[in-house]
Amino acid sequence: MIIEEIKANLEDLDAHEVKQRHIEKVYLESANLVKRIQRVKTDHGNEIGIRLKNPKDLAAGDILFMDEKNLIVIDVLTDDLLIIQPRSIYEMGTIAHQLGNRHLPAQFEGDEMLVQYDYLVEELLQELKIPYKREDRKVKQAFRHIGHSHD
Structure with missing residues (x-):
């Protein structure tokens, strides 16, 4: 899967919308939030390519993928x-x-x-x-x- 844009941020969604979906997380070091192109792995072991079209830094809570049942979200390591x-x-x-x-x-x-x-x-x-x-x-x-x- 190649991600080319951020769908939204968890802060933008209603809490009920989030609770009804399965959440998979991509943990990044804060220094990697500025990289527009990178290969990452979710906490479920799924590999994802990130190639953002727009020059925007990633942030904690950014949603890389969303459908009716699932979310893939950026989380930041300490x-x-x-x-x-x-x-x-x-x-x-x-x-x-x-x-x-x-x-x-x-x-x-x-x-x-x-x-x-x-x-x-x-x-x-x-x-x-x-x-x-x-x-x-x-x-x-x-x-x-x-x-x-x-x-």
């Missing part, structure tokens, strides 16, 4: 993350500036800044006394570097 929890706008600005200088991609969930684990960043957070924790957590989208060069 990432080793630093969850940064600044206490003030000063701490937020300080760490954002430091991470920006390193071109480190970040995501935000509520009041938390999420970055992929890096021991140098952990040492920096300890040095700056900015609260953080390290945990394995699923992210909904890939960590994406923003194209930029210093001219």
